[in-house]
Amino acid sequence: MKRLLSLFALLLAGVAHAASPLPSDSLYQLSVPLTDQDGLTAPFAAHRGTPQVVSMFYTSCTMVCPMIIDTMKATRRAAGEPANLHLLAVSFDPERDDVEALRRYAAVHKLDLRWWTLSRTPPQHTRSLAALLGVQYRQLPGGDFNHSSALLLLDGEGRLVARTGIIGRTDPDFVAAVRKATAK
Amino acid sequence: MRRRLALLLLGVSLAGPAVAADYAPLPGGRFASVLPADGKTAPAVLRPFRLRTEPVTNAEFLAFVQRQPQWRRDRVPSVFTDGRYLAQWAAPDRLGPAALPRQPVTQVSWFAAQAYCESEHARLPTWYEWEYAAAADATRADARGDPAWRERVLAWYARPSSDALPSVGGKPDVHGVRDLNGLVWEWVEDFNAMMTSADSREQDGADKLKFCGAGAISMEQKENYATLMRVAMLSSLKATDTTANLGFRCARPE
Numbered sequence: 001m002k003r004l005l006s007l008f009a010l011l012l013a014g015v016a017h018a019a020s021p022l023p024s025d026s027l028y029q030l031s032v033p034l035t036d037q038d039g040l041t042a043p044f045a046a047h048r049g050t051p052q053v054v055s056m057f058y059t060s061c062t063m064v065c066p067m068i069i070d071t072m073k074a075t076r077r078a079a080g081e082p083a084n085l086h087l088l089a090v091s092f093d094p095e096r097d098d099v100e101a102l103r104r105y106a107a108v109h110k111l112d113l114r115w116w117t118l119s120r121t122p123p124q125h126t127r128s129l130a131a132l133l134g135v136q137y138r139q140l141p142g143g144d145f146n147h148s149s150a151l152l153l154l155d156g157e158g159r160l161v162a163r164t165g166i167i168g169r170t171d172p173d174f175v176a177a178v179r180k181a182t183a184k
Numbered sequence: 185m186r187r188r189l190a191l192l193l194l195g196v197s198l199a200g201p202a203v204a205a206d207y208a209p210l211p212g213g214r215f216a217s218v219l220p221a222d223g224k225t226a227p228a229v230l231r232p233f234r235l236r237t238e239p240v241t242n243a244e245f246l247a248f249v250q251r252q253p254q255w256r257r258d259r260v261p262s263v264f265t266d267g268r269y270l271a272q273w274a275a276p277d278r279l280g281p282a283a284l285p286r287q288p289v290t291q292v293s294w295f296a297a298q299a300y301c302e303s304e305h306a307r308l309p310t311w312y313e314w315e316y317a318a319a320a321d322a323t324r325a326d327a328r329g330d331p332a333w334r335e336r337v338l339a340w341y342a343r344p345s346s347d348a349l350p351s352v353g354g355k356p357d358v359h360g361v362r363d364l365n366g367l368v369w370e371w372v373e374d375f376n377a378m379m380t381s382a383d384s385r386e387q388d389g390a391d392k393l394k395f396c397g398a399g400a401i402s403m404e405q406k407e408n409y410a411t412l413m414r415v416a417m418l419s420s421l422k423a424t425d426t427t428a429n430l431g432f433r434c435a436r437p438e
Contacts, residue, residue, distance in 0.1 A: 022261075029261040030295075124307065131294055131376050131423035132263070138377035141222045146379055 022048075028158030030132050034090065034119035037102035044129070045158060047117075051181040052086040054152045056135050058093035058145055059105040067168050068149055069109055075151065076115070078175045082182035087111075090129060091120045092137045092145045134163075153177050205244070205304060207234035207436055208360040215316045215326075218411045219378065228312040232438035235309060235317050237361050238352045239368060239433045240300060242273070243285035245292070248300050250277065255296055265293035268426050286351035288368045288431040294423040297371045301434035308373035309435035311418070315411060318364040320357040328408060337410035340366040345429050368431035369417060378419035 022028050028045035035041045053072055057065040072087050079085070091097035102118040105111075111118070121129065130137055137147035151174060153162040162177035212230035221228050249255045249270075256277065257270040270291050274280020283289075292300075294308075301307050309317070321327035328334070354363045364370075421430075 024262040026261070027263055029263050127373060127376075128295070128298065134422060136376045136379050138374070138379055141226055148379065 023157050023159060025160075026158035027132055027152075027154055027160060030128060032121050032125045032129050034088075034117075034121050035099060037099060037106045037113070037118045039099040047086045047088070048158060049156045050084050050086050051082075051156055051161070051178070052088055052154045053178065054088045054090070054133065054154060055150065056092055056130060056133065056137070056147065057089045058091045059097050059101045060093065060143075061145065064147075064149055064167060066109070068151075069111070071167050071170065072151060073111075074170045075175055075178060078170045079178040079182065082178070083115075085178065085182050086115055086117065088117045088119065090126070091118070092126060092130070092147055093139075093143075094120045094123055094126055096143070153181060155181055205240075205434075206237040206360075207306070207434075208237050209234050209438060210313075210317055210359050210361075211325075212313075212316070212438075215312065215319075217312055217315055218408055218415060219311070228316070230312055230316055233309075233313055234436045234438060235313065235359070235361055236304075236306070236433040236435065237356070239288040239363055239370060239431045240297075241285060241352055242279050242283045242287050242289045245270075245289040245300060246273075246277070246279055246285075248303055252299070252303065255299055260296070264295040264424060266424050266426055269293060269296065271426075272428070284351065286353070287349045288352055288363070290349065290368055290428050290431045291426040292371075292430070292432065293426050294371050294375060294421070297432040298373070300432070304434055306434035306436045308371055308432060310374050311372045311378065311415075313435055314364070314370065314372050317357075317359065317361055318411075320359055320361070320364075322355060323358055325358055328411075334408065334410050337365045341410065341413065349429075369414070369427075369429050371430065371432040372418060375418045375421055376423065378415055 022045070026045075028043075028048060030044060032044040033041050034044055034046070053075060055068050055072060057068045059065075069089060072089065076082070076085055076087060091102070097120050099120075102120060106113060106116065106118050120126075133150065133152055135148055135150055137145050139145055149165060149167045151164050151167075151171075152160060153174065155161050161181050162174050164171040164174040166174070210233055212232045214227045214229055217228045219228075220226050249257075253259055254261075257273070258276040260269060268291055270276070270289075272282045272291055274282070279285060297308055319326045319328045321330070321333055324330075350367060352363055352367065354366060356362050357364070
C-alpha cells in the first residue's frame with residue numbers, strides 16, 4: 001500500500017510540483033538548462049520527485065572520469081538497483097562535449113538511459129553548477145581539465161542528502177544514504 | 185583620450201546607484217600569473233576586457249535587491265548564501281549606520297555577486313583578469329617587480345579587519361580602475377578553479393586521484409606572496425560564503 005501510494009505520488013509529481021515552491025535549501029533553485037545525450041534540454045529540476053545522484057565529468061578524460069561513472073553505476077548496484085534513483089553526470093567541457101559526444105560516451109560505457117542522463121550546459125552555467133555542487137575545475141591549455149570529484153545524493157526536492165569524495169570504490173555511508181532515500 | 189577622460193569625470197560626478205557603472209577598457213595580452221596556465225610555466229592569455237572601475241557599493245547593491253527582491257536577505261534561498269548574507273544592513277531593504285552607501289558591499293556570496301553582475305550585463309572577472317588588473321599602479325600596467333608595490337599590498341593585509349571599511353574612490357591606476365588593492369577582497373568568477381595543493385611537495389603525486397589531469401597546479405613567483413595569499417584565501421571559499429571583508433566588482437568582454 002505504501003509503495004502504491006508513493007508510486008501515485010511519483011505520477012502526480014509533475015503536476016503537483018508545478019504549484020509548490022521549491023524548498024529554500026533545494027539545489028534545484030539554481031536554474032541551469034541541461035542538454036542531454038538525446039539533444040533534449042530541460043531544467044536541472046527536471047527530475048524533481050525522484051532522488052538523484054549527481055556528479056561532473058567530461059568525456060575525453062581518460063583517468064578519473066571513467067571511474068566517476070563506474071562509481072555511480074556501482075553505487076546504484078550496491079544500493080539494490082532502486083527503480084526510483086536517477087543518475088546525472090554533467091560535463092565540465094561544454095565546448096567539446098556536444099550532444100553527439102555525450103551520446104557516444106553513453107553507448108561506449110553501456111549506460112542504461114532509463115535512469116542515466118549525461119548532460120552539458122553553457123560555460124557560465126557549468127561554473128555555477130560546479131560552485132553549487134562544491135566541485136572545483138580548471139581548464140588546462142591543452143584542453144584537459146583538472147577537477148575534483150564528488151558524488152552528491154539529492155532527495156526528490158533537490159536537497160543535499162549525502163556527499164562523497166570517494167571514487168573508484170563505493171562509499172558504504174553513501175550507499176546507505178541512497179538506500180534510505182530510495183526506500184520511501 | 186580626452187573624450188574618455190571627460191566621460192570618466194562625468195561618471196565620477198554623477199556617481200550613484202541610479203547611474204550606470206563605469207567600466208574601463210583593459211588591453212589584456214600575455215600575463216605571467218602566479219598560477220601558470222599549465223600548472224608549470226605557461227603565461228595566461230587574456231582577451232581585451234572591461235573592468236568595473238569601482239567595487240559595487242552598498243547603495244548599488246541595495247538598488248539591486250529592490251529591483252530583484254529574491255536577493256533580499258530575508259528571501260534569498262539558503263542554497264545560495266550563508267546565514268550572514270548582508271547581515272551588516274539594518275534591514276533587508278535598508279542600509280543603516282553599519283553600512284554606508286559609498287562603502288563597498290560585503291557579506292555577499294558568490295551567487296549573489298554573480299546575479300548582481302548579470303544585472304549590469306556583466307559577470308565577475310576571472311582570476312587572471314583580476315590579477316592582471318591589480319598588477320597596475322598609477323603609472324605602470326605591471327608594477328609587481330617594484331618592491332614598493334608589494335609592500336603597499338602587504339601593508340593593507342596588515343591593517344586590522346575590525347576597522348570600518350573606507351568608502352570606494354581610491355586613486356585611479358593607469359587603467360582608470362580604483363581600489364583593487366587596499367579596500368576589500370573581491371570575488372572572482374573562477375574562485376573554484378584554483379586547485380592549489382596545500383603542500384607544494386604533493387603536487388606530482390598524492391593529488392593524482394583527487395584531481396583528474398595534471399594534479400594540483402603549482403604557484404609561481406614565491407616572492408609575490410601578497411598575491412599568493414589572495415589565491416589561498418579565494419581557493420578556500422565556498423560559493424555560499426560571505427565575509428565582512430569580501431566584496432566584488434564586475435567585468436565584461438570587450
